[in-house]
Amino acid sequence: MIWTNAIIQGLLTGGLYALLACGLSLIFGVMRIVNLSHGDFSILAAYGVVALAMHTNLILAIVLVLPVMALLGYLLQRGVLNRSLSKGALAPLLITFAFSIIIQNILLQVFSSDNRSVQSGRFASMSFKITKNLQIGALPLFTFIVGVLLTLGLHYFLTYSRVGRALRASSDDPGAADLVGINNKHIYGIATAIGLFAAGIGGVLFGMRTQFAPSFGPIALIFAFESVIIGGLGSLWGTLIGGIVLGIGQSIGAQIQPSYGVLAGHLVFIAILILRPQGLMPKQKGK
Amino acid sequence: MTKLYAVTRGSKLNKVLPVIFTALILALAVLPKFLAIPYQVKLVQAFILIILATMWNLLAGFGGLVSIGQQAFIGIGAYALVYLADVQGLNPFLALALAAAISGIFAFPLSFLVFRLSGGYFAIGTWVIAEIIKLFVVQVKTLGGGSGISLAAFSGMGRETRIAAIYWSALAAIFLTLLSTILLMRSKLGLALTAIRDDQTAAGVLGVNVLRNRRAVFVLVSVGFGLAGGLIAMSNLRVQPDDIFSVNYSAIMIFMVVIGGLGTIEGPIFGAILYYFLQDRLKDYGTWYLIILGLLGIAIVSLAPEGLWGWISRNKFSLFATKYRVSQTSKEEGA
Amino acid sequence: MSLLEVTDIQAMYGELKALFGISLSINPGEVHSVIGANGAGKSTLLKVIAGTMPATSGSLTFHGNDLSKLAPDKRVRSGISLVPEGRRIFSSLTVEENLKVGAYSRRKGHWNLNNIRELYPLLAQRWDRIGFHCSGGELQMLAIGRALMANPDLLLIDEASLGLAPVVVAQVYASLPQITSQGTAVLLVEQDMQQALRASTHTSVLLEGKVVLEGTSSKLNKEAIKRAYFGIEGRA
Numbered sequence: 105m106i107w108t109n110a111i112i113q114g115l116l117t118g119g120l121y122a123l124l125a126c127g128l129s130l131i132f133g134v135m136r137i138v139n140l141s142h143g144d145f146s147i148l149a150a151y152g153v154v155a156l157a158m159h160t161n162l163i164l165a166i167v168l169v170l171p172v173m174a175l176l177g178y179l180l181q182r183g184v185l186n187r188s189l190s191k192g193a194l195a196p197l198l199i200t201f202a203f204s205i206i207i208q209n210i211l212l213q214v215f216s217s218d219n220r221s222v223q224s225g226r227f228a229s230m231s232f233k234i235t236k237n238l239q240i241g242a243l244p245l246f247t248f249i250v251g252v253l254l255t256l257g258l259h260y261f262l263t264y265s266r267v268g269r270a271l272r273a274s275s276d277d278p279g280a281a282d283l284v285g286i287n288n289k290h291i292y293g294i295a296t297a298i299g300l301f302a303a304g305i306g307g308v309l310f311g312m313r314t315q316f317a318p319s320f321g322p323i324a325l326i327f328a329f330e331s332v333i334i335g336g337l338g339s340l341w342g343t344l345i346g347g348i349v350l351g352i353g354q355s356i357g358a359q360i361q362p363s364y365g366v367l368a369g370h371l372v373f374i375a376i377l378i379l380r381p382q383g384l385m386p387k388q389k390g391k
Numbered sequence: 392m393t394k395l396y397a398v399t400r401g402s403k404l405n406k407v408l409p410v411i412f413t414a415l416i417l418a419l420a421v422l423p424k425f426l427a428i429p430y431q432v433k434l435v436q437a438f439i440l441i442i443l444a445t446m447w448n449l450l451a452g453f454g455g456l457v458s459i460g461q462q463a464f465i466g467i468g469a470y471a472l473v474y475l476a477d478v479q480g481l482n483p484f485l486a487l488a489l490a491a492a493i494s495g496i497f498a499f500p501l502s503f504l505v506f507r508l509s510g511g512y513f514a515i516g517t518w519v520i521a522e523i524i525k526l527f528v529v530q531v532k533t534l535g536g537g538s539g540i541s542l543a544a545f546s547g548m549g550r551e552t553r554i555a556a557i558y559w560s561a562l563a564a565i566f567l568t569l570l571s572t573i574l575l576m577r578s579k580l581g582l583a584l585t586a587i588r589d590d591q592t593a594a595g596v597l598g599v600n601v602l603r604n605r606r607a608v609f610v611l612v613s614v615g616f617g618l619a620g621g622l623i624a625m626s627n628l629r630v631q632p633d634d635i636f637s638v639n640y641s642a643i644m645i646f647m648v649v650i651g652g653l654g655t656i657e658g659p660i661f662g663a664i665l666y667y668f669l670q671d672r673l674k675d676y677g678t679w680y681l682i683i684l685g686l687l688g689i690a691i692v693s694l695a696p697e698g699l700w701g702w703i704s705r706n707k708f709s710l711f712a713t714k715y716r717v718s719q720t721s722k723e724e725g726a
Numbered sequence: 727m728s729l730l731e732v733t734d735i736q737a738m739y740g741e742l743k744a745l746f747g748i749s750l751s752i753n754p755g756e757v758h759s760v761i762g763a764n765g766a767g768k769s770t771l772l773k774v775i776a777g778t779m780p781a782t783s784g785s786l787t788f789h790g791n792d793l794s795k796l797a798p799d800k801r802v803r804s805g806i807s808l809v810p811e812g813r814r815i816f817s818s819l820t821v822e823e824n825l826k827v828g829a830y831s832r833r834k835g836h837w838n839l840n841n842i843r844e845l846y847p848l849l850a851q852r853w854d855r856i857g858f859h860c861s862g863g864e865l866q867m868l869a870i871g872r873a874l875m876a877n878p879d880l881l882l883i884d885e886a887s888l889g890l891a892p893v894v895v896a897q898v899y900a901s902l903p904q905i906t907s908q909g910t911a912v913l914l915v916e917q918d919m920q921q922a923l924r925a926s927t928h929t930s931v932l933l934e935g936k937v938v939l940e941g942t943s944s945k946l947n948k949e950a951i952k953r954a955y956f957g958i959e960g961r962a
Contacts, residue, residue: 138511140459184689191696197457197511198649198692205642206685209678266830273816273827276857280814283776285802285831285876322638326522329515333508367526370519374504377516381507 105237106359114355116244118331118348119251120313123306125328125335126255127299129343132332134275134295137185137196141203143325145300146307148207149173150316153308154220162224170304177300178293185296186289204321211318222311247309254302255344261298262340271295330373336383345384349376419562423555431558435626437667438561439619440647442568444659444666446615447644449572452654453584454608455591457510459641460517463501463524464613466635468494468620470534473630476544478533483544487560487621494617498610506602506609518638525636539631542624557625564618571611572656580607588654646684650691652698661700729754729911730775730806730880735784737767737774744770746935747784752880752911752928757902759914759922759943762932763955768915769811771932772882775913776808777801788880803831805879809886813869815857822853824868828875835877836908842871845901863894870898874905881905881912887921899925919951933957 128142139145149169156165180203188195230242262268274281274291281288310316310324327350335346350369357368376383423431443465451457471493475486501520508516529537545553575581583604586594595601624630643666651662673680695702728751737745745767752758760768773779775786777798786793788804796804816824825842843850846867852860860868866886873881887895895918902925906912916922923929923943931939931954939946939954952958 132511136510138514140511140514184693187693191692193510194451194457194653195692195696197514198645199689201459201642201645202685202688202692206682209681209685213678213682266826269819269823269827270830272819272823273830276816276818277814279778280810280816281827282778282798283802283808283810283814284828284872285799286827287797287799322518326515326519329512330519333512333516337512367523370523370526373519374523377504377507 105235107356109238110355110359111352112238112240113244114352115348116240116248116351117355118344118351119244119248120306120309121327121331121347121350122251122255122344123247123302123309123347124324125306125331125343125347126258126340127302127306128325128328129332129338129340130258130302131295131299133338134271135185135189135196135292136193137189137200139296139299140197140200140325141207141321142200142299142303142328143323144204144207144321145173145177145303146310146324147316147318147321148211149304149307150222150311151211151215151220151318152304153222153311154215157223162222166308169308170301173304174297174301177296177298181293181296182289186292189292204325208318208321215318217317217319219315219317220311221315222308224312228312243309243312247313250305250309251344251347254305255340258298258302259340267291267294327369330369334373334376334383336386338387339383339385342383342385342387349384416562416566420559423558428551428554431554432626435554435558435561435622437664438565439622439626440643440663440667441660442565442615442619442622443640443644444647444651444663445568445572445656446612446619447641448648448653448656448659449575449608449615450612451645452648452659453576453581453588454605454612455584455588456605456609457514458505458517459514459638459645460505460519460521461612461616461644462636462638462640463517463521464494464498464616465620465623465640466521466524466528466630466632467497468617469624469630469635470528470540470620471617472621472624473540473542474534477540477542483542483625484556484560486544487564487618487625490621491614491618494620495610495614498613499606502606502609506606518641521636521638525632528632528636535630537632539629539634542628542630545625545628557622560625561622564622568615568618569656569660575611576656580604584608642681642684646688648698649688650699652700652702655698655700657704658698658700662698665699728752729789730913731785731787732771732775733785733787735771735774735786736782737770737779738782739770744935745774745781748932748935748937749784750930750937750940752913754879754911755906755909756928757906757912757914757926758928758930759916759926760930760932761916761919761922761951761955764917765934766932767935768932769884770935772808772884772913772915775880776806776810776882778808778810799831802876802878803833805833805877806882807873807876807878807880808882809866809869809873809884811884811888813865815860815865815868815872817858818856820854820856821849821860821864821868824857824872825849825875828872831876833877837874837877839875842874845874845904846871846897848897863890863897866890866894866898867901870901870905874910878910881910882915883912884915886914886916887918895921919955923951931955 124143124146128139131137131139152169152172153165156168184199185196188199224243228243231239232242233239262272270281270286270291271294274286274288278288330350331347332343333346334349335342335344350372353372354365354369358365447461468490471490472486475481475489476483505513505516505520528534534540583599586599587601587604591601620635623635647662647666648659650665651660652658673683691698730752732748732750734747734749735745736743736747748771760771762768770779774781777796781794788806793801816827819827825839848864849867849871852864870883886898899921902912914922914926926943929940929943929946930937931951933954939950
């Protein structure tokens, strides 16, 4: 029974990792940029909500912060990152790493290194009793549902919308995208905007579930990265599956001994890297 | 209308420089006789920074492998030194050499793992490896677990002798790393790396084994990182997992290399010295100092991607003769 | 007034000059073919008009407006579409999606998914196939179809028949009248001289980056074209 419980809790946590990861996956898919500051943007959003929630209610705070994240993503892409794309693979990597350091230290300056959390009141402690020994927390369940819905939403957006198709076209061949009237720079801006919007959702839910500090960005990034690799590059559903596998791995590890949780997740990642480096659900050739 | 060209390496400047460098090394070697202890300590820190910058540059600038996880090998070097010197009771200087070698030995199998990833994902992959090694080290009681371990091997030694000895070790280490970097770049491996960096596919077609050459450089620089890690343990007399495996090392190395000039040998040295003075001046500003470094890094990458050294020299001259150049030896004979 | 006016265009590949002052003009609804040997500068000319390569001097006007400052995507919006060398079909998108992406600029006009299906029935059979799995002929039709989805006033086609089976070439050329009947002008780059002359109203022969012969396709002397094409004797 404790194992079933561990697996279910891990599964639900996987939804959170998928939220942290899908933006990373999207940004990489479209521009081949690995955003090393992705986790820091998640934490930034969580702090944004903490700061706003002091003056207004939580829902309004979230509704205000997420569009700001998207706007920030668009502006950073068009203002800074687009310029770096022509300077080789190294430049965007270094710039996003610099973003990471800047965000962490600004947060440290403004909020200090004390642990914070996004207060969601009674919602945080609500749970559904399934059997005598099995309970599902409302917040983890909600996080999981949001993770699945966001993946589904992104999938439909990329498959059926005009801008979504343009994103895929631009990812396939930016030069040819130019020739059908797509402004790649604008499309890249949109990709990063969506990426940081998703990172923001992940960050806020992360902040509701656990305490966090400015230095938590890198951990969020590493979990996101492991989800992407476990799931397979270039596949959104793979990222969701990857997040779930990572979550279950961590939760089983923690069941064995609490301090083994994170390590067990890393070992799952290593095992996938050795046994199935293309990930569980890799992108099909040409697809 | 035949023009004669000659391919040469270096310039007249490079003929004089070995003499100057030898003189500089000798002068640095006798320095502890004249220099107050705090300055020796500062020089050791500068030496370590130069070694780190040179190694990271070799990896990223020549090997094309951008890693943000080389603190793994800094940590392995540091812990290996403490373990060999304290637990096994080896002479600490012998332990330093062994620690560097052990770091290289760890790098070999790990390379098979991280080389399955490429580009930005390789970068994070190396970082995860560093995190995993840290999590393992924390579990080991003999290495002090999460709170770290002190280096006791020097406890019988007087402060002055100890610091001079560490200074000399660091000097020997920087001399060896720079020398081997120059020799490496002039070797076949160096040529292969340059070819890979310029065009990976073309180099592969021409018969350069991309993977094997990259693996070689990955293992070699890990020896250098291990050496630096051992020196850090020696000068701090203490190793803590959260510090030695900190990603900040990567941030600092990237900053030094980028600001100095990636892919040159002089650039990172220049960058390391520049960083040393910057952190000395700015460290009182706490977090603002790192924010400034980050902004400075973005500005350099965006505006002067060849780095300050590149900007200064514009590739007109180089201190270490590693680049080939073509020059016309006589004008239009028979014209 | 002509649709496109190209005046004394020069272009360089790095240090290498590719176009040495090219001029031509195209009227709405006409097919203008550009022929010439490999390296004559035909594709370069199309790239300059489409904006993927800058002109070092000369002027380009379209509908009487200066084009030279416009990025390629803006030129699509103003009504110029290029079917590029190598087709450049989006390999992970299906035939249908490639066509839909072609309409990204939202220009109004005759061409839509249904009309493209009628123009190229073969594409209708491959509707859900991804670009990666399409054959050469399918790719060429798709590339033209994708360009048409932007309802261009000027369609640029680079190497219309290169590497295609004769049956496919015939189908592609058979579709040109339907395209021009909508008022769209076509600028066609072709290596096959006969094919080009048959399909076009006007022809320019390029040699080493210069127009060495031009005129109404039906009135041009075959021998003169051959000489111009290969650069034999007095280039007049």
